Amino acid sequence: MPDHDKPNWKSKKRSRKTFKTDRAQLVNGKLRLDKPHGAGAWYDIKLAEQPRWQGQLKQVCVVQDADGYYASFSIEVQASVEKRPVLTVTGVDANIGKFDYQTSTGYATQPTLPERLPPLYARIAHYQRQLARKRKVNPKHFNSAAYRTTRTKLKRQYQRVERIQTDLLQKFTTMLVTDYDLIGIEDLDNRHMRMNKRLAKNLHRSLFGKFKVIMQYKADWYGNTLVLADRFYPSTQRCSRCGYVKTADERITLSGNLKHRTGHDDYHCYQCGVKLRRDENAVENLVAYAKSKVTG
Ligand SMILES: [Zn+2]
Numbered sequence: 001m002p003d004h005d006k007p008n009w010k011s012k013k014r015s016r017k018t019f020k021t022d023r024a025q026l027v028n029g030k031l032r033l034d035k036p037h038g039a040g041a042w043y044d045i046k047l048a049e050q051p052r053w054q055g056q057l058k059q060v061c062v063v064q065d066a067d068g069y070y071a072s073f074s075i076e077v078q079a080s081v082e083k084r085p086v087l088t089v090t091g092v093d094a095n096i097g098k099f100d101y102q103t104s105t106g107y108a109t110q111p112t113l114p115e116r117l118p119p120l121y122a123r124i125a126h127y128q129r130q131l132a133r134k135r136k137v138n139p140k141h142f143n144s145a146a147y148r149t150t151r152t153k154l155k156r157q158y159q160r161v162e163r164i165q166t167d168l169l170q171k172f173t174t175m176l177v178t179d180y181d182l183i184g185i186e187d188l189d190n191r192h193m194r195m196n197k198r199l200a201k202n203l204h205r206s207l208f209g210k211f212k213v214i215m216q217y218k219a220d221w222y223g224n225t226l227v228l229a230d231r232f233y234p235s236t237q238r239c240s241r242c243g244y245v246k247t248a249d250e251r252i253t254l255s256g257n258l259k260h261r262t263g264h265d266d267y268h269c270y271q272c273g274v275k276l277r278r279d280e281n282a283v284e285n286l287v288a289y290a291k292s293k294v295t296g
Contacts, residue, residue: 017064024060026051031060031071045071053077066155084181084223086294091184091286092176093235093279094208099172100279102287107280110172112165112207120161127154165207173214177222184290185215186235187228227290240284244271252278 023034031045051057055077063070092101099110130150135142176183212228219226229235237246246252249259250270256263260270267281268274276284 018061020059020061022059024057026057033060033062047071051075066152066159079221081221081223083225086182086225088180089182089184089287089291090176090180091283091288091290092186093282093286094186094211095279099211100283101176102283107277107283109279110168112168114164114168116164117161120157120164123157124154124161127151127157166210169207169210169214173211173218176215177218177224180224182225182227182290182294183215183219184227184229184286185212186233186286187212187230225290225294227293229286229289233285233289235282235285235289236278238281238285239267239269239271239274240276240281240288241274242269242272244269246270 021034025032027044029047029050031047033045051073053075055075057073058076059074061072061074063072088104090102092099097111097113099112101108101110127150131147131154134144134147134150138144215226218224234245237251238244239246250257252262252264252267254264256266257268260268262268265278267276267278269276
């Protein structure tokens with residue numbers, strides 16, 4: 001194919017190629033991109049799925065990903081959302097491999113590391129090693145056909161991981177905003193990363209970031225009250241019963257507490273003597289924090 005009719009990518013250097021247009025239209029259920037680029041395969045594109053919203057098409061962003069091209073639509077829709085009265089409350093504590101949250105009857109856990117993921121992580125590591133070797137062996141011309149093939153294979157594994165995680169996150173967050181009116185979460189930073197040495201840190205880091213972003217927009221859509229506990233709120237170190245906050249050598253660390261010889265998964269309050277599971281204590285604290293922000 002001659003290149004002259006194809007759209008100009010925003011940048012050739014970025015691994016994720018995108019271009020945006022505000023002149024695209026939907027014609028007879030097909031996507032028509034703007035004229036100057038419109039020719040051949042770029043004209044009247046069949047859609048895998050029709051847009052779910054009726055409204056004005058503002059912008060279309062086309063992305064080249066591992067296995068093909070994807071178009072995402074920005075559609076302007078009029079919506080009125082009413083703030084829900086606070087009847088049900090939950091708090092969500094994000095950890096490596098799981099989210100802990102409070103239900104009406106107790107505590108529940110949403111795993112974020114399904115069995116399908118570790119083999120994919122292993123493959124990612126494998127292809128990354130292969131690519132690194134290719135760059136080392138042939139530093140000046142490493143962008144060969146073989147290099148690009150391997151890079152595409154790598155991208156496909158990333159894509160699969162991302163799809164599994166996105167699916168999981170979307171279902172989990174929808175459940176939260178449907179079932180609970182007031183939700184307390186942590187304003188996540190990389191604190192969690194400093195606490196763990198497990199595989200695939202970057203993938204998890206992006207998962208935490210996405211969780212917060214999704215919760216923010218879904219709370220707007222569904223009229224929930226979302227309370228972000230700022231990063232200095234000691235949800236792990238605070239006792240949810242008496243409010244005592246552990247400091248200095250009393251703190252719970254990755255290896256528990258050496259001074260008192262308590263474990264990483266337990267919260268033993270040295271003030272009131274209560275013994276709780278660490279995750280459940282954190283969830284309780286987030287619930288209390290969210291409630292305190294609502295009642296003022
Ligand atoms: Zn206590």
